[in-house]
Amino acid sequence: MIESLKKGGLLLLIFVLATSGLQAQALKKVTLEDVFKKGTFSQKSVYGINWMKDGQYYSSLVNRAGFPAVVKINLATGEEEEVLLDGRVLGINFTSYSFNADESKALIATDVESIYRRSSKGVFYVVDLVTGEKQQLMNGEKISYATLSPDNDKVAFVKENNLYMVELATNKLTQITTDGEWNKIINGSADWVYEEEFSMAQAFKWSPDGKKIAFIRFDETEVPEFNMQLWGKLYPEDYRFKYPKAGEKNSEVSIRVYDLASGQTSKMDAGSETDIYLPRIYWTQDPNQLAFIRLNRLQNQLDLFHANATTGESKLILSEKADTYVDLDFNDNLQYLSDGKSFIRTSEQDGYKHIYHHAMDGSLIRQVTSGPWEVSELVGVDEKAKKVYFVSTEASPLERNFYVIDLSGKNKKELTPSKGSHTINMSPDHRFFIDYYSTADSPVVVTLKEASGKDIKVLEDNAELQDRLKSFALGKKEFFSFPTVDGTELNGYVIKPADFDPNKKYPVLMYVYGGPGSQNVRNSWGGTRDFWHQALVAEGYIVACVDNRGTGARGRDFKHATYANLGKLETIDQIEGAKYFAKQPYVDANRIGIWGWSYGGYMSSLALMIGNDVFKTAIAVAPVTTWRYYDTIYTERYLQTPQLNPAGYDDNSPITHVNKLKGNFLLIHGTGDDNVHFQNTVDLVNALIAADKQFETFYYPNRNHGIYGGNTTWHLYTQMTDFLKRKL
Structure with a gap:
């Protein structure tokens, strides 16, 4: 009896092992085609949520047979009750919408084109939700940031650096500002550096009663121009725009309030100092009281003011100072x-x-x-x-x-x-x-x-x-922490192959961003890069990530530790991460690589050069190579100005450390990068040549900081994959 049970148990064990083996074989490997061509891992979501005024419904932007529609959802049941806007009926393929205060009208946008990261312009319509009639603004000319007034009957917008208003009932157009001019004066929308570093594009707001419009005016006349060549024609075109690099002249900014009744514009008193930032305006509950924030040039003092919107007289309400910088x-x-x-x-x-x-x-x-x-x-x-x-x-x-x-x-x-x-x-x-x-899973x-x-x-x-x-052999994202040599606890994650064998030795590719306040190590669903990492894991790599000092979610001291010396502690921590992995019995210590984009490209470059004893290979995509070439607001927040802190700019520039390069280096950049200029890569290449260092480089003509469009993303990640297979 016991013997037969043993035989039965053995047969069962053989069956289970065979079945699990077949299941493992049946699971598919993640391929580049899955990630970048088939959209296999694209997730769905719910977009365009607009809470409705009666508290019983919300609206949502959905796709109906290839056309946009805005539907009304009952909050009690979650069920759709009505179609409020139908793109097929309107004959408009709109991509965004908003309602006026009483929800009798909707403002929709179509044919929207991006300008920079957050700015755009498009064709706008006002739709009467009762009659279905549509009214095109500005005869179909492209405008920016069209916004309905709180009293329902006007729309304000920006066109060619000027602020306008149109009365919907009469179609009467009022040009509020007249001095707007490309590369000189901007009214109601942000200049390049405010848009990028203060996360703003629209720079005007209606007062709560709809009788005034507050706006920010940028005088960028004295800001130095940056010139990018755009390729593709017999004679390449020059694209010139105002870009203040660290230590250079910023726009002079002022806050104005336009009174609709009088037609007069008042300037708010922000003090006598002009080398300042005015990054935020808010209306208080008083329709004649405007609030605004002022930052000094070094961003270590933040002041909140309340201003009389008619007279411009202002009062300092609170002030916050720091030895490093005050977080906006x-x-x-x-x-x-x-x-x-x-x-x-x-x-x-x-x-x-x-x-x-x-x-x-x-x-x-x-x-x-x-x-x-x-x-x-x-x-x-x-x-x-x-x-x-x-x-x-x-x-x-x-x-x-x-x-x-x-x-x-x-x-x-x-x-x-x-x-x-x-x-x-x-x-x-x-x-x-x-x-x-x-979650990560x-x-x-x-x-x-x-x-x-x-x-x-x-x-x-x-x-x-x-x-x-479930049909793919995915590596699980495992979170961990470890102490560095100085006792700092760092958070990280590691992704091992689905068929991980602890007795094997695996190459490791570390992924880094590492910039101030950023965070890569989070228990949340990833995107395209996460699934590229899965494709690498399927090829037998381990992918890992460590959040160094300076990153976010761990308090001010941890985040501000890198102040005035960007790159130093972050590089030490990434090297510590590589050494931690090198000690693991399943890691081939001679095959550890690192890659990153933007700040991450800066980090991967430094890691390969300074950490040449632990890193074999690095990829840097669109890297900053010297902070002297990056913009005022971001750079000076963390480094002060080059005039005040030259060592902070130069000591941890990859250009300074080219002589230390020993491993395999791939350097990638878009020539049309308006953010981290191609100039960064050109100067690093020159320094590498002077140091007699061999490396690989690739440029993408006219592509911006995101390096995308058409076949670009597929080409980029295929190239990086091939490089890693050859060099790691």
């Missing part, structure tokens, strides 16, 4: 409460980004949140219930979860306890929210929820993608 919140976490008596903001002043409640005179009422974790976004303030909703890293720097807390700072509650990353879109009445939730699931966190309906579960993923 790019999520616009400044909200004026409807009682007109107070406002909410975020600040890093206690060492971590937290929420503060101030009276209108700037005095502190209380710090609402506190602890050794960061508020990543202030989602909303429910004034009636006296509750504040926010996303934070309290659970872990790798996670993002949604919380609610009383305005008093008590009774904090987590609303999304699932581990992973939650992005929140909350209704203005704070009764509902849409949760975009993902699972694509986004979009769920409509009650404010309590209770599910109403799953709007997108990416079930098709989930099923598709």
